[in-house]
Amino acid sequence: MVLVEGVYTYTPASMALVVHKYGGTSVADAARIRNVASRIVEVHKGGDGVVAVVSAMGRRTDELLALAQDVSDRSHPRELDMLLTAGERVTMALVAMAIEDLGVPATSFTGSQAGILTTGRHGQAEILEIRAGRVRDGLDQGKVVIIAGFQGVDPNSRDVTTLGRGGSDATAVALAAALGADRCEIFTDVDGVYTADPRVVASATKLDEVTYEEMLELASAGAGVLMPRSVEFGRRFTIPIHVRSSFHKGEGTWVKEETMEEAVVRGIAQNSDESKVTVYQVPDTPGVAASLFEPLAAAGVNVDMIVQNVSHDGTTDISFTVPSVSIATARDIARGVAASVEAGGVSIDESIAKVSVVGIGMKTESGIAARMFRLLSDQGINIQMISTSPIRISCVIAGDRVDEAVRTLHSGLGLDGEDPQ
Numbered sequence: 378m379v380l381v382e383g384v385y386t387y388t389p390a391s392m393a394l395v396v397h398k399y400g401g402t403s404v405a406d407a408a409r410i411r412n413v414a415s416r417i418v419e420v421h422k423g424g425d426g427v428v429a430v431v432s433a434m435g436r437r438t439d440e441l442l443a444l445a446q447d448v449s450d451r452s453h454p455r456e457l458d459m460l461l462t463a464g465e466r467v468t469m470a471l472v473a474m475a476i477e478d479l480g481v482p483a484t485s486f487t488g489s490q491a492g493i494l495t496t497g498r499h500g501q502a503e504i505l506e507i508r509a510g511r512v513r514d515g516l517d518q519g520k521v522v523i524i525a526g527f528q529g530v531d532p533n534s535r536d537v538t539t540l541g542r543g544g545s546d547a548t549a550v551a552l553a554a555a556l557g558a559d560r561c562e563i564f565t566d567v568d569g570v571y572t573a574d575p576r577v578v579a580s581a582t583k584l585d586e587v588t589y590e591e592m593l594e595l596a597s598a599g600a601g602v603l604m605p606r607s608v609e610f611g612r613r614f615t616i617p618i619h620v621r622s623s624f625h626k627g628e629g630t631w632v633k634e635e636t637m638e639e640a641v642v643r644g645i646a647q648n649s650d651e652s653k654v655t656v657y658q659v660p661d662t663p664g665v666a667a668s669l670f671e672p673l674a675a676a677g678v679n680v681d682m683i684v685q686n687v688s689h690d691g692t693t694d695i696s697f698t699v700p701s702v703s704i705a706t707a708r709d710i711a712r713g714v715a716a717s718v719e720a721g722g723v724s725i726d727e728s729i730a731k732v733s734v735v736g737i738g739m740k741t742e743s744g745i746a747a748r749m750f751r752l753l754s755d756q757g758i759n760i761q762m763i764s765t766s767p768i769r770i771s772c773v774i775a776g777d778r779v780d781e782a783v784r785t786l787h788s789g790l791g792l793d794g795e796d797p798q
């Protein structure tokens with residue numbers, strides 16, 4: 378994203394400019410919308426400028442997706458984006474009405490009206506630039522500005538686009554960067570970022586702070602509380618992100634450059650939305666991997682882990698994981714390549730899951746991988762694939778064991794507060 382218009386300084390200079398974001402559960406019904414409005418009004422009355430990004434109400438996006446499937450089983454990327462953006466548009470207007478009822482002027486804008494320019498990739502568009510003139514004008518007039526999350530416009534086709542699931546987080550942090558806001562507050566249905574998904578691990582604890590780097594790894598590994606791209610924007614433009622509850626006033630989790638404490642293991646994430654493809658008995662010659670991964674890349678399939686086994690008799694097996702939504706494309710490409718290089722065949726496993734352990738202290742402390750593998754093996758959980766980054770270790774395991782794996786690792790790695798060592 379380019380900040381073409383430079384950094385905007387909200388006036389009067391002594392006051393802060395904050396971007397709020399309210400997720401689906403936080404605006405699920407009329408009472409919650411009025412609650413959100415009163416939170417926003419309170420900040421506005423305190424003298425700060427507020428821009429609020431809102432998501433579709435409750436599970437509206439899922440309902441619209443299901444409705445589209447009921448009407449047509451073909452893919453209609455442009456029309457699907459037209460449909461989905463309507464969800465956020467409903468919320469923005471209702472929140473603006475509720476704010477006006479509290480005696481504060483408010484204006485709502487769609488992503489396009491707010492100047493959010495994106496690539497043209499429907500369903501997965503990326504924010505390129507924000508021309509925030511109308512948003513600034515609204516703030517200068519003393520209004521609260523409400524913006525529909527998760528959407529923008531492709532300046533070439535002038536069609537509306539969506540940013541991918543969870544995209545309102547990206548809208549909020551990108552706007553905070555474009556407006557030079559002091560911080561971005563993500564209001565959600567949990568009290569902050571936890572050491573694991575609190576719906577899975579009852580003993581998970583809320584983190585007071587987490588680095589951008591760790592949060593990016595956690596989010597990319599499946600911790601759905603923040604969309605990974607929002608963390609990327611936060612890191613790139615150094616926007617402090619505060620993840621907190623929309624239901625009470627308590628402090629949440631600050632996502633920032635550095636934290637007071639360097640955790641060896643900060644948290645555990647899980648992802649059950651990937652599938653595994655294995656191409657058997659591939660000739661072990663130069664260029665074969667390229668011939669498989671080039672067409673996958675060209676088709677926009679986002680390959681995550683790749684494992685190539687040791688060669689026997691001049692052939693090898695190559696396994697890789699892809700998002701389950703791309704499995705049909707990946708399977709067709711893999712089958713085509715397998716036939717052309719005379720490989721043994723292709724198998725698909727849609728019932729895998731990935732469990733990841735993340736912590737900045739792993740850069741210096743060795744041994745976490747060994748502990749992780751031992752804990753999984755003591756539980757009789759087989760590791761199918763492994764991948765690492767300097768601050769993350771991920772294992773692919775059977776999908777039906779993933780909650781158990783997360784709980785085992787959470788307690789075995791000391792996150793329950795009872796370090797076994």
Ligand code: ADP
Pocket residue numbers: 399400401402403432543564565566567569570571572573574575576599600601602603644
């Ligand atoms: P919103 O609609 O507000 O954007 P999401 O459903 O996208 O909310 O994200 C919040 C959810 O993320 C929580 O309800 C929780 O189940 C899930 N989650 C997954 N991992 C974590 C984690 N490490 N910490 C907190 N929440 C998590």
Ligand code: ASP
Pocket residue numbers: 400401432433438439464526527541542543544545546
């Ligand atoms: N409503 C969209 C979704 O459900 C975007 C968002 O909530 O962030 O994915």
Ligand code: MG
Pocket residue numbers: 400543546601602603604
């Ligand atoms: Mg979300």
